[in-house]
Amino acid sequence: MSGVEGYMYPNEVTLFWSVLIVLYPYITGLVAGAFILASLERVFKVDAVKPTYRLALLTALAFLLDAPLPLQFHLGHPERSPEMYFTPHATSAMAMFGYVYLWYLMAVLVFEIWLDYRREIVLRSQQTKGLLRLIYKIMTLGSTNISERALHIDEKVGWVVTLIGIPSAFMLHGYVGFIFGSIKANPWWSSPLMPVVFIFSAMVSGVAAVMLLYMGLTKLRKQTIDMRCVDTIAMYMFYIFVIDFTLEMLDLVHRIYEADESFRSIDFMVHTKLFFSQIVVQILIGTLVPLALLFIVQVWKNNISEIARKRIYVLCGSLILISVFAMRWNVVIGGQLFSKSFLGYTTYKMELATREGLLAAIGLTLLPLGFLWILLKLLPPWNDSQSHAAQLPASGD
Amino acid sequence: MSIFKDAGHLFRFAALFVIAFLVFLVVRHYVVPKSFGKYGHYRAAAMDEIAAHPMQFAGHQACEQCHSDVAATHASGMHAHVNCEACHGPLAKHADDPSSVTPKLPDTATLCVRCHEASAARPKNFPQVKSAEHSGGMPCQTCHNPHSPAIGSGAAAGGAK
Numbered sequence: 001m002s003g004v005e006g007y008m009y010p011n012e013v014t015l016f017w018s019v020l021i022v023l024y025p026y027i028t029g030l031v032a033g034a035f036i037l038a039s040l041e042r043v044f045k046v047d048a049v050k051p052t053y054r055l056a057l058l059t060a061l062a063f064l065l066d067a068p069l070p071l072q073f074h075l076g077h078p079e080r081s082p083e084m085y086f087t088p089h090a091t092s093a094m095a096m097f098g099y100v101y102l103w104y105l106m107a108v109l110v111f112e113i114w115l116d117y118r119r120e121i122v123l124r125s126q127q128t129k130g131l132l133r134l135i136y137k138i139m140t141l142g143s144t145n146i147s148e149r150a151l152h153i154d155e156k157v158g159w160v161v162t163l164i165g166i167p168s169a170f171m172l173h174g175y176v177g178f179i180f181g182s183i184k185a186n187p188w189w190s191s192p193l194m195p196v197v198f199i200f201s202a203m204v205s206g207v208a209a210v211m212l213l214y215m216g217l218t219k220l221r222k223q224t225i226d227m228r229c230v231d232t233i234a235m236y237m238f239y240i241f242v243i244d245f246t247l248e249m250l251d252l253v254h255r256i257y258e259a260d261e262s263f264r265s266i267d268f269m270v271h272t273k274l275f276f277s278q279i280v281v282q283i284l285i286g287t288l289v290p291l292a293l294l295f296i297v298q299v300w301k302n303n304i305s306e307i308a309r310k311r312i313y314v315l316c317g318s319l320i321l322i323s324v325f326a327m328r329w330n331v332v333i334g335g336q337l338f339s340k341s342f343l344g345y346t347t348y349k350m351e352l353a354t355r356e357g358l359l360a361a362i363g364l365t366l367l368p369l370g371f372l373w374i375l376l377k378l379l380p381p382w383n384d385s386q387s388h389a390a391q392l393p394a395s396g397d
Numbered sequence: 398m399s400i401f402k403d404a405g406h407l408f409r410f411a412a413l414f415v416i417a418f419l420v421f422l423v424v425r426h427y428v429v430p431k432s433f434g435k436y437g438h439y440r441a442a443a444m445d446e447i448a449a450h451p452m453q454f455a456g457h458q459a460c461e462q463c464h465s466d467v468a469a470t471h472a473s474g475m476h477a478h479v480n481c482e483a484c485h486g487p488l489a490k491h492a493d494d495p496s497s498v499t500p501k502l503p504d505t506a507t508l509c510v511r512c513h514e515a516s517a518a519r520p521k522n523f524p525q526v527k528s529a530e531h532s533g534g535m536p537c538q539t540c541h542n543p544h545s546p547a548i549g550s551g552a553a554a555g556g557a558k
Contacts, residue, residue, distance in 0.1 A: 007517055086425045089438055111410065118406065141413065143406035150403040157407060 006344030015336045015348045018356040020070040022332045023364055025176040025198065026325050027067045030368075032173035032199070033206010034060040035109070035165055040236065042162040048232035054116065054381030055217070056210045061109045062372035068101065070364050073355055093182065097175050104172050108165040114139070115158040117379050119146045135378070173202040180331060187262035188335040193251045200244035205324035207237045208317040213372075215314060221382070227306055234313050238294040241320065245287050248327075265342035273337050273345060278330045286323020290316035455492035457481045463495065467544055474545025475524075484508060484543065505537040 004013055038056035040046040072078045085102070089095040114121075122144050125136035174195040180186075181194025211233045218225045255263065270278055293312050297304060304312070333348050351357035401408075435441035460481040461468040471477060482488055484503055491498045515525040526532075532539075540548060 009518060082428075085421070086429050087433060087438065106414070114410065141406060141409040143409055145403060145406060147403060150406065153404050153407070 003347030003349065004344065005346075006339070007341055008339045008344040008346050009341060012336070012339050012344075013346050015333065015346070017332055017336060018074065018348075019329075019333075019350055019358065019361045020074045020356050020364070022325070022328045023361055024067065024070040024074075025173075025202075025332070026205070026328045027063050027070070027365075027368065028176050029173055029198065029202030029324065029328075030206045030209050031060045031064045031067060031104075032169040032202040033204065033208075034063065034210050035169045035206070036203050037207045037210050037233070037236075039162050039166050039169075042159060043166065046232060046236075048228050049236075051226045051229045052210055052214045052233065054379075055214055056206075057109065057113050057116065058375045058379065058381060059210050059213060059368075059372060060206075061105075061113060062368040062375055064101075064105055064109060065371050066364060066368040069367070070361075073360055073364065076355065093175065093179060097179075100168075100171055100175055104165075104168050108161060108168050112158055112161045112165065113379070115154045115161065118154055119151060120379070122146045170199055173199050176202075180335070185340065186335050187260065188266055188338070189331065191251060191254075193247060193254075194331075197244070197247050197251060200240060200247055201324050201327055204237060204241045204244050204320055207233060207240065208320040208324075211237065211313060212317040212321070215310065215317075217376075223382075225310065227309070230313055231301065231309070234294060234297060234309075234316070237316075237320070238291070238298055241287070241291060241294070245291060262342055265338050269334065269338050269345060273347070274330055274334050277326050278334070282323050282326035282330060286319050286326055290319045290323070452489045453487035454482050455487075455489045459492040460488070470542065471544040474542075475547055476544060505541075505543060506532075506534060509537040509541075509543070 001013065034056045037049065038053050038060065041049050041053040068081075072081065075081075081098075084095050084098040088099070118140075121136055121139045123146070125133060125140050125144070128136060177195030177198030180189040180198075181191050183189045211230060214233075215225055215230065255266070293316050297309060297312055301309070336346075337348065338345050353359050430440045430442065432441035432443075433439070436444070457468075457480050471481075485500055486503075488500050491500050510528045513525055513528075515527045519525055528534075537543065537546075
């Protein structure tokens with residue numbers, strides 16, 4: 001049989017979890033990571049990253065709106081998805097995730113963004129015309145109270161929401177790792193470290209994505225990149241990445257030392273079918289290179305020019321995004337390439353223009369950028385627009 | 398109470414949640430079948446609907462009433478535990494009206510290999526052959542009686558019905 005080596009059970013020959021299931025934890029991870037970056041400023045008072053606070057929240061929302069779509073495409077019956085809410089199944093992790101998703105979307109992200117932007121929303125509902133005015137009016141929920149006291153309350157409540165948001169973000173992505181880590185029939189997945197590894201790789205990818213978006217959008221707007229901000233983000237990205245890499249290596253060493261009955265099969269797979277995506281892309285190019293570069297910047301920051309640092313950050317951010325995608329690929333696809341008999345291997349043949357093919361995956365990766373573009377138009381996160389809005393007369397009930 | 402006045406917008410947001418939850422409950426009331434959850438995480442009425450489906454299988458007791466000779470051969474062979482309709486297909490209509498509904502005999506060249514084609518996934522002590530080498534596409538009943546397949550164990554091969 002083409003693409004099959006050794007012995008595979010009949011139900012293992014074709015991979016049922018396609019590239020879209022790779023995309024799903026990747027996008028969810030970007031959400032969690034972006035939110036953690038926002039919480040740095042809000043809860044942990046890291047003022048240097050303030051320029052990215054609102055952008056991080058909007059990025060998280062844009063990617064969260066996209067996150068369930070790969071699943072919808074994969075399952076193919078979107079009209080059935082509300083059943084998950086209508087008939088809750090407490091013993092199904094996947095079914096319960098619907099509630100985690102909804103909680104995170106509405107009670108954390110939308111609420112926090114609304115609180116943070118309420119002043120601008122009210123001012124814009126008075127300043128704009130036509131359809132935009134109507135949209136802003138709806139977003140005010142009929143309250144135009146932006147008195148100092150009301151905004152102070154928003155600030156306090158927003159802090160609490162962010163505080164609740166941190167464990168929620170961990171839950172959101174920890175769940176994705178849990179889905180794989182709890183499958184005891186698959187030795188490539190079954191590991192209690194899986195949720196933790198997923199969370200840390202999610203954080204590093206989300207931070208990298210927001211950093212790249214901030215640098216790119218600032219460049220597009222012909223503004224100056226706040227180097228103190230990107231230096232601080234790069235520092236946190238480096239620290240988180242060190243922890244992430246250590247955990248992944250700990251998992252690897254644990255597997256090698258334990259060397260259970262699946263080890264020979266998995267070891268063979270890592271040296272053959274997964275060699276390029278895991279050893280070359282994920283570990284060498286995607287992890288060791290950016291770690292080394294970020295380490296050099298941390299140690300010799302003052303000796304490296306701004307322009308060189310920017311280039312290093314862009315390179316590292318891009319490599320990290322590729323590395324984390326490769327990690328998701330190696331987990332999801334890698335876990336389906338070997339037989340439970342440990343005697344054979346199959347091949348993943350990605351389709352092109354089908355519902356679960358490459359084009360659908362590319363489309364679903366780019367879609368959040370479209371969502372983000374709309375959000376940026378509707379709720380600009382820039383300081384200059386804030387100062388513009390500040391010039392508008394404040395009104396209160 | 399300026400706290401309530403200045404926090405009024407928060408109550409509006411909370412009211413939005415409450416309204417959404419009420420809408421959810423109303424929709425849920427209409428879309429979730431009434432019998433859902435009575436026995437388990439499924440629609441209980443589905444059990445009655447399935448039970449109301451017309452019978453397709455007659456059961457081996459019905460076959461044995463008329464085909465007692467075959468039943469005797471079958472009971473003495475290796476296939477004694479295999480139900481008649483596992484190979485012959487669902488035959489409730491034939492059992493109801495044997496004269497007008499005549500079942501088609503299975504093609505043993507394709508039927509037997511479903512279970513007996515050599516495969517590493519089958520238990521080692523289960524009888525398996527590489528059919529291409531073993532029979533070269535000839536119907537199995539040329540040599541074996543499917544009702545008692547061991548050669549020389551039952552009625553003459555080729556006459557199985």
